[in-house]
Structure formats: C-alpha cells, structure tokens
Amino acid sequence: MMTFILFVLAIASLLVVMRQEAGAKTAVGVMVGVGLVSLLFASFWLALLLFIGAGITAAAGLPGFRRSWLTPKAFALFKKVAPKVSETEKVALEAGTVSWDGELFTGKPDWHNLLINRNTGLTDKEQAFLDNQCNQALAMCNAWDIAVERADLPEELWDFLKREKFFGMIISEEYGGLGFSAKAQTAVLQRLAVNEMLMVTVGVPNSLGPGELLIKYGTDEQKEYYLPRLADGREIPCFGLTGPRAGSDATSLPDTGIVCKQEVDGKEVIGLRLNFEKRWITLAPIATVVGLAFRMFDPDGLLSDVEDRGITCALIPRDTDGMEIGRRHCPIGSPFLNGPIIGKDMFIPLDYLIGGEKMAGEGWRMLVECLSVGRCITLPSGAAGGAAFAVATAGGFTRIRRQFNTPIAEMEGVQQSLARIAAKTYIAQAAVNHTANMIDQGQKPAVPSAILKYHLTEYQRDVLCDAMDVHGGKAVTLGPRNYNGISFSGSAVSITVEGANIMTRSLMIFGQGAIRCHPYVLKELAAKDNDDIDAFDEAFFGHAGLVFGNAARAFTQALGLGRADVPFDHGARKYAQSVARFSAAFGLCSDAAMTTLGSELKMRELTSARLGDMLSNLYLASMVLKHWHETQPVDGEQALMAYSLDMLLARTETALVEFLDNLPNRLVAGALRVVTLPIGRRWTGPSDALTHTVAKAISTDSPLRKKLLSSLWVGEGESGVDAVISNPVASYNNLLKDNAKAEKLYRKANKAYSKGELPITALHPEQRFEAALETGVFSEEEAIFMRDYEAKVLEMLTVDDFAFNEFARNKKSVIDHNPSESQPS
The missing domain is CATH 1.10.390 (Neutral Protease; domain 2)
Structure with a gap:
C-alpha cells in the first residue's frame, strides 16, 4: 500500500513540476527525494526506478551534462529532418506580428495579454460617418437594379462615394483622406455588406491595392500625386495580381518585366518591357490607374548584376500604350466590376515602380505585409455584415410566416437553423471587431488574418444556406423582393478570392502558424541556418520543457484538475478554462506532428488542416470571450455566448479526434489520446434548450436581436412594396414590434x-x-x-413574377407558347 501511495505521490509531484515547467533540477530533486523515502519505507524497485529516471533527466536536462554529447547529436538529427524554408516562405513568415495566436501555441495562454487592449469603439467622427454617410449610401441602393438591371452602381451613388471619400478610408487626412482606424473600416464594410457590390466597390481600394502600397512604400512624389486623387475618387484603382496560371500561388507569376532601354521624347530611358495577362481584377473595367505585380528580370545588367530581381510592383496609368483593359467578367451572384487586364510589349519608366528603383524585387514582401492587415478586414467584415442581415431577415420572416396555424419560428427544425445563424454572426462580429482593435494597437496579425478569411467566409456561406432553407420558396424565386438570392449565389466569390479557402485551411493557417507563432521553432530553424549550436541547445531544450509542460497541463486539465486561473465571470469561466486546456492539447499535438512527420508535414495537408481547425476555433472562442468580457451583455446574450462557445469547443474537440485518428504514427497517436482525452470526449455541441432560447430571441423584438443588428442600417421603414425592396430589415422590425x-x-x-x-x-x-x-x-x-x-x-x-420572355437576351429566338394561337396538328 505504501509503495502505491509513494508511486502516486511521485507521479503527482512530477506532473506539478512539468505543468510549471520548473526545469530539470527541480524534477531531479523530486525524483531523488521520493526515491529516498521509497528506499527507506517502501520498495527498493520503486526507488531504483526513480533514481534511474533522475539520472536520465539530469543527463538530458542539465546543461553541463547534455552539451558535451546530447546536444550535438540532436542538432545533427534536426538538420536532417527540419523542413527547408524557401526565401518566399521566409518573407511570408516575417510579415506580420504574433499576438494571441502565439499565446495559444504556448499551451498556457496569458489572458491578460488579450484583455489588456480594450476595444474602446469608434471616434465621434467615425461614428457620425457610419450613421450618416453610410446610411445615405445604402438608401441609394436597390439590390435588383444594381445587380440585374444595370450591373453597376447608380451614377449618383458613384458621385456620392467619391465626394464623401469612401475610397480614402485608409488614406490619412494629410493627403485628403479620412484616416480611419481599422475598427472604423470594419464597421463601415459591415454596414455596407447588405449590398455586396457596394461593399466590394468600397472595400477593395481600402484593402490590398495601390493605396495601401503607396502609403507604406511609395516615394514622396508618388504619395503627393496619387493619394489625394485616390482619396476623392479622381483616380479609381485596381490591383493586378492573379492570372490564368497564378491564382492563390502568387509566387508563380508568369508575367514579366524586362529591364531595357527605349527612346522617349528624344531621350534614351531605362525602363521595363511588360508582358502580362491578369484575370479576376476587381474594378479593372473602370480603373484609371493599375497596380501590377510581375516578375522583374535584368538580363543585360542595366541596373545590377542580378538577372532575376524577383516580384516587383508598379503603378501604371490606364492609358499607357499596350494595355488592354475595360472588358468584364460576370462574377456569380452580384456582377461587381471585375475584369481582365492584358499588357503586350508595354514600356514603362522606372519611376512607375512603387517606391522607385530601390523597391525593385521587393514586391512579394510588400504584398504579404499588406495582406496580413487587409485580409483581416475586407472579406471578414463583409461576412459579418452579411450574417447580421441574415439574422434580421431570417428571424423576421420565420416569425411572420405561419404554417399549421403557428409561426415557423416555433418549429424546432427551423430554430436549429436560426440559432446557427445567430451564433455564427455573433462569432464573426466578435472576431472582426477585436482583431481590428489589435491592428489599431500596432499588430499585423498574419495568422489571424488567414483564420478570419477562411472561417468567416465559410460562416457566411453556411449562414446564407440556413437563411435560404428557412425562407423556402421566398428565397429561391429571384426578383426585386428577394433579398437573399443574389447574396447566396455570390457567396462562392468570397470563398475563392484572396487565397482559396481550401488552400488557406490546408496550408496557411497551421503551416504559417507552426513556425511563426511557436515559441521555439523559429529559433531552432534560425540556429540551424546559422549553425549556432549554443542557440539551438537553448531553444531545443526549452522546447522539450514546453512539450512536457503541455502534456502535463493537457492531461490534468482534461481530468478537471488544476484548471487554469482565468479572469472571467462565472458564466464564461468554464469556457476560458477549456480554451486553456485545448491550447495545451493543441501545442502538444503540434509538436508531435512536427516531430514525427518532419518535413513531410508540408505534404500532409489534412493533418495541417485539422491542427489549423483547432487553432482557429480556439482563436474564435477567445474573441467571443473578449467580446463578452468587454461589452455590456443584454437579455438573452448569455445563452448566445454559451451556444457559440459550445459549438466552437465541440469543433475543436472534433478536430483533435480527427487528428488523432489519422496521425500516421499510431503509437504516438495512442499516447496522445491517453494524455489529451483521458476520459473521452466532453463537448457535444449546444443543447436544445440553448437553441430554443437563441432562436426565439432573434425572431422577436428582443434586446439581443437589436444588439446583433447594431452593425446594420435599420432605418424607420414604410409599408408597401418599396419598403420591402429598399429596406426589408426595417419592415421586419416594424412587424416584430x-x-x-x-x-x-x-x-x-x-x-x-x-x-x-x-x-x-x-x-x-x-x-x-x-x-x-x-x-x-x-x-x-x-x-x-x-x-x-x-x-x-x-x-x-409575396414573390416576383415577370413577363414570359423577359429573361431572354435574344428575344427573337423565344418560342411562342401562346395557347390561343396554337394550331391543331
């Protein structure tokens, strides 16, 4: 009995030491101490086992022992199995900063680091713009007219957008722009997202494109000329990056710029001969100035002795000889202005390069640094705004639509869809608002930008599917009254642009995060590249301590022992503690995957995707907790918070199980399962009771519905068909009252x-x-x-109907089906 007690004491003591990452000396002391007690009062064999363990720990963990023999062997092995990081990957890894995503990799997230920067909201000027100019712009919109009748914004709306400097949100007041914060940009795009074409038209010039590149890298002359003109709409920009053979893989651009000489106005000028073909370029059909990414070569050594200068960015006026521009693609859903640009033997002077000659070859770094911010804002904000619109319309419709003498909002199947819509909207709003706040605090969240881009655009698609389901025939009959159909059919656009979602999930989120956010991996790779064995020793054995610490934390917290101390109220505490528990499990599994798969992990996209899903759901859960902590909750919000976190943590656990089920090394997978899931699965998703509560809240005139719709233009609303078409949100709100x-x-x-x-x-x-x-x-x-x-x-x-042949573009070919004129056979 005494032997058993001492064995349990030894295990418990070592778990405590490992959890605290107290170091090898402490671990050796604990094993020797318990071993001596065992030797005196219990079992010689237990004492021997502990002494052997102490010896191994001392040899592996104490610097004086290990550096003479263990570290060199480990370093040699690491050099063989560590993945090679290309120059383009290095640039991507160095772009952006690490914030809360890095905390989640540690397995012991410090919530103080998340909560220290409170979201203080918008300035008075930003709020006024949101409540006035944005609402006025939306009042000029008729979705059917814009998407179908004219396939463009009305002229008066274009004039309004230019006059009110919608295209200059990111441009400082010094250059005539609005100088808005990231939070304000997010708020504006969420509000405009009711109309996809309007949101895209405003969002693109304020995202990755000439404006942002000029602000960060342009010469003084370029800034002084272009920024005021971009701010007030005298110049409409587009940016040509993707093409038929280079979509998400922007590093494989086949477009070229060859350094050469040409006579211009009687003088010999050094410049570039451009040949390119770009596709899917938003605003290209009407752009007056084109940002362009291409591969620059200097075969004759006119600028340097390096022939391949790398990806480079230029800013080119529309009327430059050799540019073919103006034709349109027809994007699915809402045909926003999008089209091809082709250049054949175009000559441009060197001063067209963004940043001038000194920035030649820096295009890839420029793009990824800008993308780490822009990808956090435009598409995620549009997704959050579109989801809020779905809450407004689906909640309203299901309350007034009656079947079997009862509102369909009372049917449990419909309630399940409504609750999912509400939760994904709540998560999306929390994620975009608080990540934007990080940007305003000086962060460039590269990994969170990939998380938000992938998950929130997927949420948008899911939300619109649920909204279509609960609307039934109302949503599948296109026409001016259908406020869902155009957005639903266009949801695929967000899935594919700014990095296809499949690639973002399977390659980017974890692939970039594992190196960029991990506390030690980047240091280990740097030590390998620099052949610095001392730096490697420090990083590698710090990494080993982290692995043991995460194993202990994951195991004990899964058993409900030693839960993390978190700064949240009673309703949110258990969720924050579970985020901490899964953070330890995620960190442990990440290290196991990198250790057992090595460089092969790059090709194991499904493994990477599942680890990315764990990281993503933990990040989104953290944003919900921050939102709950910082905002004043309203009646019913605790149920929505609980529903959202139940869903996110269930998804986290599902990703963990799928990772363990498919990890190639089955012995390691079995050990990880014992450590991370010692009593099996714990999270099954939201309960029926939460589903009922949330669904009722968003389908009635409740405080929770009003809070979720606070990002939208609500308006007053009038009855009649005009109100149904122009502002269905106001119409539903009035009916719900x-x-x-x-x-x-x-x-x-x-x-x-x-x-x-x-x-x-x-x-x-x-x-x-x-x-x-x-x-x-x-x-x-x-x-x-x-x-x-x-x-x-x-x-x-009511749904719309049309004249028989109204849809035919070639009305002469329409068959006459008029029965009154048919002849007997």
Missing part, C-alpha cells in the same frame, strides 16, 4: 374558427378577420389592426 399583439389575435380567430363560430369557408386570414368582426369575436379596433398587419405580412411573403 406588433407581433405579440398580432399573435394573440391570430390565436383568438383560429380558436373561434375551430369551434365553428366562424364560417367554414373563411380560409384566408383576411376572411377570418372579417368574419371575426361580424360575429363579435373581434372588436373594430382589433379588426383594423389585423387588416393592416396582415397586409404588411403579405407584402413580405
């Missing part, structure tokens, strides 16, 4: 009908209301109220 009163009267009339107090032929609601008035079931006031209410409901339920 009266819904409780209407529901009582629906039940009152239906009860009378079921009792035979109303005529059996009163099948339509309107007929039933009139019969209820005639029989005294309704008062005059109740009948008037329900006539008006039901008329507004019918406006929201």
Whole structure:
C-alpha cells in the first residue's frame, strides 16, 4: 500500500513540476527525494526506478551534462529532418506580428495579454460617418437594379462615394483622406455588406491595392500625386495580381518585366518591357490607374548584376500604350466590376515602380505585409455584415410566416437553423471587431488574418444556406423582393478570392502558424541556418520543457484538475478554462506532428488542416470571450455566448479526434489520446434548450436581436412594396414590434374558427378577420389592426413574377407558347 501511495505521490509531484515547467533540477530533486523515502519505507524497485529516471533527466536536462554529447547529436538529427524554408516562405513568415495566436501555441495562454487592449469603439467622427454617410449610401441602393438591371452602381451613388471619400478610408487626412482606424473600416464594410457590390466597390481600394502600397512604400512624389486623387475618387484603382496560371500561388507569376532601354521624347530611358495577362481584377473595367505585380528580370545588367530581381510592383496609368483593359467578367451572384487586364510589349519608366528603383524585387514582401492587415478586414467584415442581415431577415420572416396555424419560428427544425445563424454572426462580429482593435494597437496579425478569411467566409456561406432553407420558396424565386438570392449565389466569390479557402485551411493557417507563432521553432530553424549550436541547445531544450509542460497541463486539465486561473465571470469561466486546456492539447499535438512527420508535414495537408481547425476555433472562442468580457451583455446574450462557445469547443474537440485518428504514427497517436482525452470526449455541441432560447430571441423584438443588428442600417421603414425592396430589415422590425399583439389575435380567430363560430369557408386570414368582426369575436379596433398587419405580412411573403420572355437576351429566338394561337396538328 505504501509503495502505491509513494508511486502516486511521485507521479503527482512530477506532473506539478512539468505543468510549471520548473526545469530539470527541480524534477531531479523530486525524483531523488521520493526515491529516498521509497528506499527507506517502501520498495527498493520503486526507488531504483526513480533514481534511474533522475539520472536520465539530469543527463538530458542539465546543461553541463547534455552539451558535451546530447546536444550535438540532436542538432545533427534536426538538420536532417527540419523542413527547408524557401526565401518566399521566409518573407511570408516575417510579415506580420504574433499576438494571441502565439499565446495559444504556448499551451498556457496569458489572458491578460488579450484583455489588456480594450476595444474602446469608434471616434465621434467615425461614428457620425457610419450613421450618416453610410446610411445615405445604402438608401441609394436597390439590390435588383444594381445587380440585374444595370450591373453597376447608380451614377449618383458613384458621385456620392467619391465626394464623401469612401475610397480614402485608409488614406490619412494629410493627403485628403479620412484616416480611419481599422475598427472604423470594419464597421463601415459591415454596414455596407447588405449590398455586396457596394461593399466590394468600397472595400477593395481600402484593402490590398495601390493605396495601401503607396502609403507604406511609395516615394514622396508618388504619395503627393496619387493619394489625394485616390482619396476623392479622381483616380479609381485596381490591383493586378492573379492570372490564368497564378491564382492563390502568387509566387508563380508568369508575367514579366524586362529591364531595357527605349527612346522617349528624344531621350534614351531605362525602363521595363511588360508582358502580362491578369484575370479576376476587381474594378479593372473602370480603373484609371493599375497596380501590377510581375516578375522583374535584368538580363543585360542595366541596373545590377542580378538577372532575376524577383516580384516587383508598379503603378501604371490606364492609358499607357499596350494595355488592354475595360472588358468584364460576370462574377456569380452580384456582377461587381471585375475584369481582365492584358499588357503586350508595354514600356514603362522606372519611376512607375512603387517606391522607385530601390523597391525593385521587393514586391512579394510588400504584398504579404499588406495582406496580413487587409485580409483581416475586407472579406471578414463583409461576412459579418452579411450574417447580421441574415439574422434580421431570417428571424423576421420565420416569425411572420405561419404554417399549421403557428409561426415557423416555433418549429424546432427551423430554430436549429436560426440559432446557427445567430451564433455564427455573433462569432464573426466578435472576431472582426477585436482583431481590428489589435491592428489599431500596432499588430499585423498574419495568422489571424488567414483564420478570419477562411472561417468567416465559410460562416457566411453556411449562414446564407440556413437563411435560404428557412425562407423556402421566398428565397429561391429571384426578383426585386428577394433579398437573399443574389447574396447566396455570390457567396462562392468570397470563398475563392484572396487565397482559396481550401488552400488557406490546408496550408496557411497551421503551416504559417507552426513556425511563426511557436515559441521555439523559429529559433531552432534560425540556429540551424546559422549553425549556432549554443542557440539551438537553448531553444531545443526549452522546447522539450514546453512539450512536457503541455502534456502535463493537457492531461490534468482534461481530468478537471488544476484548471487554469482565468479572469472571467462565472458564466464564461468554464469556457476560458477549456480554451486553456485545448491550447495545451493543441501545442502538444503540434509538436508531435512536427516531430514525427518532419518535413513531410508540408505534404500532409489534412493533418495541417485539422491542427489549423483547432487553432482557429480556439482563436474564435477567445474573441467571443473578449467580446463578452468587454461589452455590456443584454437579455438573452448569455445563452448566445454559451451556444457559440459550445459549438466552437465541440469543433475543436472534433478536430483533435480527427487528428488523432489519422496521425500516421499510431503509437504516438495512442499516447496522445491517453494524455489529451483521458476520459473521452466532453463537448457535444449546444443543447436544445440553448437553441430554443437563441432562436426565439432573434425572431422577436428582443434586446439581443437589436444588439446583433447594431452593425446594420435599420432605418424607420414604410409599408408597401418599396419598403420591402429598399429596406426589408426595417419592415421586419416594424412587424416584430406588433407581433405579440398580432399573435394573440391570430390565436383568438383560429380558436373561434375551430369551434365553428366562424364560417367554414373563411380560409384566408383576411376572411377570418372579417368574419371575426361580424360575429363579435373581434372588436373594430382589433379588426383594423389585423387588416393592416396582415397586409404588411403579405407584402413580405409575396414573390416576383415577370413577363414570359423577359429573361431572354435574344428575344427573337423565344418560342411562342401562346395557347390561343396554337394550331391543331
């Protein structure tokens, strides 16, 4: 019995030492101490085992022992198995900064580092722009007219956007721009996301493109000329990066710029001969100035003795000889202005290079540094805004749409879709707002930008699918009244641009994060490259301590022992503690994958994707917790917070299980399963009770619905078809304000009908209301109220129809199906 007690004591003591990463000396001391007690009072064999363990630990962990024999062997092995990092990968890894994503890699995230920078919201100037200029722009939008009738924004809206400097949000006031914070840019794009073409038109010039590149890298002359003109819309920019053979793989650009000499205005000028073909370039059809990425070569050594200068960026006026521009692609859904650009034997002077000659060959670094910020804002903000619109419309529609004499919002299948819509909107809003706040604090979140781009655009697609489901026939019949169809069909655009989502998930999130965010891997690789054995020794054995620490933390916290101390209230505490537990499990699994697979991990995309899913869901959960901590909760929000985190942590655990099920080294996988899931799965997803609560909140006039819709243009709203088309959110909000009163009267009339107090032929609601008035079931006031209410409901339920041949582009080829003119055979 004493032997068993001492064995348990030894294990518990070592787990404590490992959790604290107290070091080899402490571990040796614990094993020797417990071994001596065992030798004196219990078992010689247990003591011997502990002494052997102490010896091995001393040899491996104490610098004086290990550096003479262990470190050189480990260093030699590391050089063989460590992945080679190319120059382009190095540039990508060095772009951006590490923040909370790095904490999650440690296995012991310090919540103080997340909460220290509180999101203080927008300035008065930014809020005024959001509430005035943004709302005015949306009031000029008719989605059907923009997407179908004209395939462009109205001229008066273009003029308004230019006059109010929507294209100059990122440009400082010094150059005539608005100088908005990242939080303000996010808020503007969330609001404009109700209309995809409007959001894209405004978002692209404020994201990766000539404006941002000029701000960071342009010469003084380039800034002084172009930035004021970009800010007020005198210049409309586009940026040519992707092409038929180089989409997400921007490093494989086949487009070239050859350094050469040409006579210009009677003088011999050194410049570049450009040949390129770009596709899918947003705003290209109307752009007045084109940013261009190409591969620069100097075969004659006119600038240097290096022939391949690498990827380079230039800024080229539209009317430059040799440029073919103006044709359009037709993007699925909303045909925003997007098209090809082709250049054949174009000559440009060197001063067209962004940043001048000194920035030649720096294009890849320029692009990835800008992308680490822009990718956090434009598409994720559009996804969050579009999701909020789905909350508004799906919640409203399902409350007023009745089947079997009850609102379909009361049906559990519909409630499941509504709750998912609400949760993904809540997560998206928290993620974009708080990540933007990090940017305003000086961060360049490279890995979070990939997380947000992938997951939030996928959320957008999921949310729109759920919204389509609950709307039924209303959503699948296109026309001016259909506020879902265009956005739904266009959701694939966000999935594919700025790095295809498949690639982002399987290669970028973990692939970049494993090296960039890990506390030791980058140091180990640097030591290898510099052949610095002392630096390697320090990094490698620090890394080993982290592995043992994460193993101990993952195991004990999975058992509910030694839970992390977290600065959250009772409702959120268990979720933050679980984030800490899974952070340790994620860190341990990451190291196991890198150790067992080595350089092969690059090709194990599904393994990388599952680790990326763990990291992503932990990051998103952290943003929800930060949002909960910093904002004033409203009635019903705790249920939505719990639903969101239950979903995210269940997904984290699913990714962990799938990783363990498929890790090639089955012995390591089995050991990891014992450590990380000692009592099996714990997270099963949100409960039915949470589903009911959340669904009811967003389908009624509740404080939670209002908070989720705070990013939208709500407006006042009028009845009639014009209101349905121009602002369905306001129409639904007005109906929900009266819904409780209407529901009582629906039940009152239906009860009378079921009792035979109303005529059996009163099948339509309107007929039933009139019969209820005639029989005294309704008062005059109740009948008037329900006539008006039901008329507004019918406006929201009605779908469009068109003349028979209205869809035909070639109306001469339309078959005449008029039955009155058909002839007998």
